[in-house]
Amino acid sequence: MVNLASASENLSPSPAAAEAHGLPVTTQYFLVATTMVGISLPALLLHHWLGSRAISLVYLLTVVVLALFVGRGATLLAVTLSALLWDFFFLPPIPNLRIASGEDLFTFATYFVVAGVVGELTARIRAQEQTERRRERRATALYQLTRGMVGAANRDELVRAVVEQTAGAFEAEIAVLLTDARGSLSFHAHPAGTYEVPGPEQPAAEAAFESGQPAGRFTDQFPQAAALYVPLVSAEVRHGVLAVHLGQPREPSPGQQNLLQAFVHQIALALDRQRLREEFDRAKSLAESERLGRTLLNSVSHEIRTPLAAIQSATANLTDGPDRPLSASQQAMVGEILEATARLNRLVGHVLDISRLESGHLQLRREPCDVRDLVQVAVRETRQELAQHSLRVSVPASLGLVSLDFVLTQQALGNLLANAARHTPAGTAVEVTARREKGFLLLSVADRGPGLPSAVLPRVFDKFYRGPQAPTGGTGLGLSLAKGFIEAQGGQVQAQNRTGGGAEFTLRLPWLAGDTSSAHFPISP
Amino acid sequence: MTESPTKECVLLIEDEVQIRRLLRVSLERVGYEVLEAANGAAGLDEAARRQPQAILLDLGLPDMDGLIVLKRLREWSQTPILVVSVRDRDDEKISALDNGANDYITKPFSTGELLARLRVARRSAQPAAARTTYRSGPLEVDLTTRLVKVKGRLARLTATEYSLLVLFVRHAGKVLTHQQILREVWGPGDVGQIGYLRVYMAYLREKLEADPGNPELFLTEPGIGYRLVAGD
Incomplete structure (x- = not known):
């Protein structure tokens, strides 16, 4: 009694208590037999003073006391044995099992019934009490486990709590094998474990993991293994295997098995929760870094462009103000300021675009686009740069709609045009062509300039790369941005020299049909 | 006040x-x-x-x-x-x-x-009723008589082309986003159908621009929408 009471007060249930249905069965029977024989000796001495009726009460008392400690079977033995001993030694004729008088026979029968009923009732109360106690121990053990796991801040702490609680509840050595990054079982047990899984037992662990059923000792799969391997499986994921190396040689009782099942269930749920929390944290920090990147881009663009706007606006006010007209040289200075401002602004734009591209903050907006419109916008946006060149645009009207990011593609083409304008002499021709060829949209810009030296050709799309004869004024980013914008859409860029002189840059984009409806609408009416 | x-x-x-x-x-x-x-x-x-x-x-x-x-x-x-x-x-x-x-x-x-x-x-910002005519370059539109002329010659538009044109004329000089145009002309159900818009813009330019390959009236605002240049 003391031992059990202390077990339930002690928050961590001892494994001995977990197994305490009381004493082992043989011990119970032995105890009953010796007690009954033992109580009979003093009873024989007292027989002359007490009489046989009082002795029967002594036996009854002994049965009740024994029933508090032993199981049903042993109680029945106590009842039968006490009745026989009483009959043999105390009911005349003595010593004999026969009963002489009808009155004694009646007393004997009554004793047997009373002792039987009292013994049975006591045993029942005791059994109930034991069930309650088992239930309480089970609840306490589970509570301990859950409390340990909830307090864990990460997976390592979680596993540590699992090992500690499981080892305590089952008086066993524990190992926890978890899955690796690829989702297969890792045989490097978690370092918090107290049991070292021997090499030859790995197949048992593997079998438990693969089949989702317990394997190893006391099971049908690999029963020769030293430890029991229980899979940690939730509705969603296989987390790994719990290895339980029990200290006891006996098969776990149904109660233990039940408790182990509950443990494994809770552990798998906790691992699920942990995994979700880790995923959530990862997603949150990713979103946070995206937000930071965006804020940074916005503030850089704000901090640089605001003073640029002030310079540009102030300079413009100088020229078209009502003040005295500027002298020719002042006018020229104002022109220089405006040109430098425009160049700086272009550079800011290009640097922001590059950082958007490289940080992965560029969002593609694929939608059905009219290629003719796209080319025309790119040409319009580079009107100023191309003012000194003769431009030829050739886009077949029958091209139809193609799905791509209008803005990025148009900017890429515009950068090629600006590049051509900057690197070829005034008055030469620049040709823009769009065509569809074998599942690709080809947009090309060809010039009649000096062409690309063979040393430049492989590096022409590199960031900040400038050819040896490159005129000033460019940012060194235009072509690499064009490359980035096109590759982001699954396309390619090419540069080559033309036969007959000049360079040709080509954007090659996979032709994705713009729209199901586009088939019904030829682009020219 | x-x-x-x-x-x-x-x-x-x-x-x-x-x-x-x-x-x-x-x-x-x-x-x-x-x-x-x-x-x-x-x-x-x-x-x-x-x-x-x-x-x-x-x-x-x-x-x-x-x-x-x-x-x-x-x-x-x-x-x-x-x-x-x-x-x-x-x-x-x-x-x-x-x-x-x-x-x-x-x-x-x-x-x-x-x-x-x-x-x-x-x-x-002036009341819409005041703006019933539009004129810019070769294009003349009279919303009361529903007459559309290019270089003095009558242009024939389909019903959809005309309602698209009316929307632009009412908001001449202002950028209209793709969504605004789709909602006004095709209704809220077709807001995702940007392909229709691209095709009809090509039709409108073909019929109303002096050089459809180099439009000067119906301007594309890349990534945003379209704008009809403000009238004379």
Whole structure:
């Protein structure tokens, strides 16, 4: 009694208590037999003073006391044995099992019934009490486990709590094998474990993991293994295997098995929760870094462009103000300021675009686009740069709609045009062509300039790369941005020299049909 | 209740004092009276108190997002609002336009362009009934008689092309986002069908532009929408 009471007060249930249905069965029977024989000796001495009726009460008392400690079977033995001993030694004729008088026979029968009923009732109360106690121990053990796991801040702490609680509840050595990054079982047990899984037992662990059923000792799969391997499986994921190396040689009782099942269930749920929390944290920090990147881009663009706007606006006010007209040289200075401002602004734009591209903050907006419109916008946006060149645009009207990011593609083409304008002499021709060829949209810009030296050709799309004869004024980013914008859409860029002189840059984009409806609408009416 | 200003009055809602000073010079030079507000709250307050004829709004304000200022203004005011911002992302332009901004101009901008956009916005604030005719370059449109002429010759438009044209004429000079056009012409169900819009814009240009390959009336605003240039 003391031992059990202390077990339930002690928050961590001892494994001995977990197994305490009381004493082992043989011990119970032995105890009953010796007690009954033992109580009979003093009873024989007292027989002359007490009489046989009082002795029967002594036996009854002994049965009740024994029933508090032993199981049903042993109680029945106590009842039968006490009745026989009483009959043999105390009911005349003595010593004999026969009963002489009808009155004694009646007393004997009554004793047997009373002792039987009292013994049975006591045993029942005791059994109930034991069930309650088992239930309480089970609840306490589970509570301990859950409390340990909830307090864990990460997976390592979680596993540590699992090992500690499981080892305590089952008086066993524990190992926890978890899955690796690829989702297969890792045989490097978690370092918090107290049991070292021997090499030859790995197949048992593997079998438990693969089949989702317990394997190893006391099971049908690999029963020769030293430890029991229980899979940690939730509705969603296989987390790994719990290895339980029990200290006891006996098969776990149904109660233990039940408790182990509950443990494994809770552990798998906790691992699920942990995994979700880790995923959530990862997603949150990713979103946070995206937000930071965006804020940074916005503030850089704000901090640089605001003073640029002030310079540009102030300079413009100088020229078209009502003040005295500027002298020719002042006018020229104002022109220089405006040109430098425009160049700086272009550079800011290009640097922001590059950082958007490289940080992965560029969002593609694929939608059905009219290629003719796209080319025309790119040409319009580079009107100023191309003012000194003769431009030829050739886009077949029958091209139809193609799905791509209008803005990025148009900017890429515009950068090629600006590049051509900057690197070829005034008055030469620049040709823009769009065509569809074998599942690709080809947009090309060809010039009649000096062409690309063979040393430049492989590096022409590199960031900040400038050819040896490159005129000033460019940012060194235009072509690499064009490359980035096109590759982001699954396309390619090419540069080559033309036969007959000049360079040709080509954007090659996979032709994705713009729209199901586009088939019904030829682009020219 | 409010003193009625003799000159047309423009409110600047902008936190950068330097930009405010420069815009004031440019605007006063062409005859506007200029009011200033350094943050969103002051801007809303000033707009309600002084009833300006136009508002220039910066999106990056210290106390609240410029888009929220825009939404609050649009709850009660139809005053033309020009968004002036350093933010050049298309989605920000689109959300400004969809939330009722009349136009969007990115810093740094030329003063001439700003003033031109402001004029267009001011004109579009006049009652719609007043604008039943449109004329620019070779194109003449009369909404009362439903006649469309190019270089004096009658152009034949389908019903969809005509309703698209009417929308542009009503908002001549103003950028219309893809979504706005799709909602107005095709209805809310077809808002995702940008392909229709691309095709019909090509048809309209083919029929109404002098050189469809190099349009001068129906301009594409990349990533945002289209604009019909302001009429003569």
